[in-house]
Amino acid sequence: xxxxxxxxxxxxxxxxxxxxxxxxxxxxxxxxxxxxxxxxxxxxxxxxxxxxxxxxxxxxxxxxxxxxxxxxxxxxxxxxxxxxxxxxxxxxxxxxxxxxxxxxxxxxxxxx
Amino acid sequence: xxxxxxxxxxxxxxxxxxxxxxxxxxxxxxxxxxxxxxxxxxxxxxxxxxxxxxxxxxxxxxxxxxxxxxxxxxxxxxxxxxxxxxxxxxxxxxxxxxxxxxxxxxxxxxxxxxx
Numbered sequence: 569x570x571x572x573x574x575x576x577x578x579x580x581x582x583x584x585x586x587x588x589x590x591x592x593x594x595x596x597x598x599x600x601x602x603x604x605x606x607x608x609x610x611x612x613x614x615x616x617x618x619x620x621x622x623x624x625x626x627x628x629x630x631x632x633x634x635x636x637x638x639x640x641x642x643x644x645x646x647x648x649x650x651x652x653x654x655x656x657x658x659x660x661x662x663x664x665x666x667x668x669x670x671x672x673x674x675x676x677x678x679x680x
Numbered sequence: 681x682x683x684x685x686x687x688x689x690x691x692x693x694x695x696x697x698x699x700x701x702x703x704x705x706x707x708x709x710x711x712x713x714x715x716x717x718x719x720x721x722x723x724x725x726x727x728x729x730x731x732x733x734x735x736x737x738x739x740x741x742x743x744x745x746x747x748x749x750x751x752x753x754x755x756x757x758x759x760x761x762x763x764x765x766x767x768x769x770x771x772x773x774x775x776x777x778x779x780x781x782x783x784x785x786x787x788x789x790x791x792x793x794x795x
Contacts, residue, residue: 601783601784603786609788611771611773613784613785656723658723667715667725667736668784
């Protein structure tokens, strides 16, 4: 059974600081997805990482994928309050033939 | 494009009643997914379709749950009879291609409460 683990699950940080969210998964996959969810809202796609060594950046967020270590990171640079949300990583179950298995999510609070 | 459309947005029903959730995927998308989100279990895949055909329903929790996709622009998820433990937010998502290789676009969700 594919398992996706995120840490930390809760993170409170100050504006202007840097931090990294980690996502480990238990089986071979070269596709990893990051989503954002605001309270009471739907999921918004942030990044799709499709190969080992892939790195994508959008604003203050940067995601990377190491398929050998089965690890993805989401790095936040100089955090701002608007980035407060829950962040999910997800992995496809069997090499792209199925739906996604999600981590539990990282609830991020950025305080002024 | 209007994105993935789900209805109703909120549903409150009593135990034992039938519940039908509806989804209209993004036009031109070939894959459709139903997920359930709860505090205890997080986000879980229930079933997914490709070109209107169910590919994997192993996530459907019980026979009380059924899903159909009669055409490329409409899908339903039915629960009959409903139970309090079915209370959750149900999301529909669609993607352009087969499976999860493409980005999945999520609808706004249906918040179901079973009393």
